[in-house]
Amino acid sequence: MPHSVPPEAPLVEDSFLHDAPANPPAEDAGWENGRDDSAESETDTPARSQKLNVTLKPEDLFMTDDEDDEEFPMSSAPSGEGKVDGSSPPAVSIPLAPSAKYTDPEVMLAFYQRLFPFRPLFQWLNHSMKPSNDFAHREFAFTLANEAYLRYLSFPSSDLLRKDVLRLNPARFEIGPVYSTNPRDRKTLRKASTFKPIAKELVFDIDLTDYDEIRTCCDKANICHKCWNFVTMAVKVVDAALREDFGFEHILWVYSGRRGAHAWISDKKAREMDDHKRRALAGYLEVIKGGSQSGKKVNVKRPLHPHLVRSLDILKDHFQKDILEDQDPWATPEKTERLLQLLPDKGLNDALRKKWDSAPGRSSSSKWADIDSLAKAGVSRTLDSKALLEAKKDIILEYTYPRLDVEVSKKLIHLLKSPFVVHPKTGRVCVPIDTKKLERFDPLGVPTVTELLGEIDEWDAVKGKEEEVEGEVKKLQDYEKTSLKPYVEYFKSYVADLLRDERGVKREREDGDAMEF
Numbered sequence: 001m002p003h004s005v006p007p008e009a010p011l012v013e014d015s016f017l018h019d020a021p022a023n024p025p026a027e028d029a030g031w032e033n034g035r036d037d038s039a040e041s042e043t044d045t046p047a048r049s050q051k052l053n054v055t056l057k058p059e060d061l062f063m064t065d066d067e068d069d070e071e072f073p074m075s076s077a078p079s080g081e082g083k084v085d086g087s088s089p090p091a092v093s094i095p096l097a098p099s100a101k102y103t104d105p106e107v108m109l110a111f112y113q114r115l116f117p118f119r120p121l122f123q124w125l126n127h128s129m130k131p132s133n134d135f136a137h138r139e140f141a142f143t144l145a146n147e148a149y150l151r152y153l154s155f156p157s158s159d160l161l162r163k164d165v166l167r168l169n170p171a172r173f174e175i176g177p178v179y180s181t182n183p184r185d186r187k188t189l190r191k192a193s194t195f196k197p198i199a200k201e202l203v204f205d206i207d208l209t210d211y212d213e214i215r216t217c218c219d220k221a222n223i224c225h226k227c228w229n230f231v232t233m234a235v236k237v238v239d240a241a242l243r244e245d246f247g248f249e250h251i252l253w254v255y256s257g258r259r260g261a262h263a264w265i266s267d268k269k270a271r272e273m274d275d276h277k278r279r280a281l282a283g284y285l286e287v288i289k290g291g292s293q294s295g296k297k298v299n300v301k302r303p304l305h306p307h308l309v310r311s312l313d314i315l316k317d318h319f320q321k322d323i324l325e326d327q328d329p330w331a332t333p334e335k336t337e338r339l340l341q342l343l344p345d346k347g348l349n350d351a352l353r354k355k356w357d358s359a360p361g362r363s364s365s366s367k368w369a370d371i372d373s374l375a376k377a378g379v380s381r382t383l384d385s386k387a388l389l390e391a392k393k394d395i396i397l398e399y400t401y402p403r404l405d406v407e408v409s410k411k412l413i414h415l416l417k418s419p420f421v422v423h424p425k426t427g428r429v430c431v432p433i434d435t436k437k438l439e440r441f442d443p444l445g446v447p448t449v450t451e452l453l454g455e456i457d458e459w460d461a462v463k464g465k466e467e468e469v470e471g472e473v474k475k476l477q478d479y480e481k482t483s484l485k486p487y488v489e490y491f492k493s494y495v496a497d498l499l500r501d502e503r504g505v506k507r508e509r510e511d512g513d514a515m516e517f
Helices: 058-062 105-114 118-126 158-168 183-188 225-244 275-285 306-325 333-341 346-357 364-376 385-400 435-440 449-470 485-514
Strands: 138-143 149-153 172-179 197-199 202-207 251-255 260-265 414-417
Touching: 105 158, 105 449, 118 158, 118 485, 138 158, 149 183, 202 225, 202 275, 202 414, 225 251, 225 260, 225 275, 225 306, 225 435, 260 414, 306 364, 306 385, 333 346, 346 364, 364 385
Parallel strands: none
Antiparallel strands: 138 149, 138 172, 172 197, 172 414, 202 260, 251 260
16 A cells, blocks of 8 residues: 655664664655564664764663653743753753744654653553563664664663653654563574564554545545545444454554554453464455455455444445545546446446436436436346345445555554654644544644644643632643643543553452462
């Protein structure tokens, strides 16, 4: 599938990154969908001359989250607050210049200092309040402002992750698997085979560029509210299958920041799936097959699998409104021929073609209704009504069923961008999507990083002064002053549910061990 592929990133050699080895893939797999480290490169690049000072103090290794001060500094805090230790840059002053852009380093640094939810992110990936190897052996990858790409980074705690993010100020960062040992130590092992991925969230990727052959409102990286409905349909179908067919409970949907969405399944049984099981599950959900030049893309067995029956029930209303009315997919003669190719009877097709040729500009909704009206009129003696019904169901699936980038889901080693990072092309934050409010999610209304920092300034200038006059100075974390608040609160609630279940699983395992003699 087409992706936006940034220029090849300079590869930063391990010898210049103390405690932060980097061994990036040979090619950038695209910001929109993360990376796959199945290919590695040790080639020389100009970036080798750039020595980055990334060091850890001995005492840092023994810090826990409990010793962290404030995750979200308050902009109203005294001058000594809101700073990290000497190894991190001083707090960025707010407000920023009115002309500041989301790509400016000072904007990104202010975002990481003031708004990024490091603590909940740690708890989500660690599956516990206390640091464990689930987090310490997890791979992170940073893309710096100069496009240098740092691989195999790892951190014992959220505090150390935050400090390195503030020190290096990456344009973005991605999350990889949990390894059998610390990723930083991979080159010190006697046997390379002992370093292997052992766990990672099961992930799915929906990208609107995969819908370019059927969406008529936009193409490539452009999106609007009409074509976002394709993502809404996909989330509904995939989420229902994961919950009802596989019993997964902890599914986090995240806006990609531009033209798609990612699903992260954090259930323990999902995290521990090997590549074979991941491929099988991805195959279960894959229905649309073939490129833009191929023929019929839906070829499913009859009777339909219960998953497809449920999917059709979810999608049928969307087909009428979001496809026939909003997309008008058969408005041109070329598109009309595509529809006729999907119908099973030549006599019916000839009658439909004749009717539509005599009425240029006939809407797709009318053309869809014409199929049944002419079939009932008996224009073809050879028409098989059952075959026609099945063909119509296949057409609905072809125009509404999720078009997944299944390669993202098949391998443990695939890296995917972190929730709450900033998309470099739009400046929008990759916020979680509340599936209970899915129909109301507006990708074009997701705040940009500069808007968020401006909201802090506005709150401090107006609300702060009002509270000072009233004599009640409330210390709010900076994210609470912005439109990012509902997304952070939703993420915290999701993480809390996950930790609650993880504790229950741990207790069950301990109780089971106690019964053994």
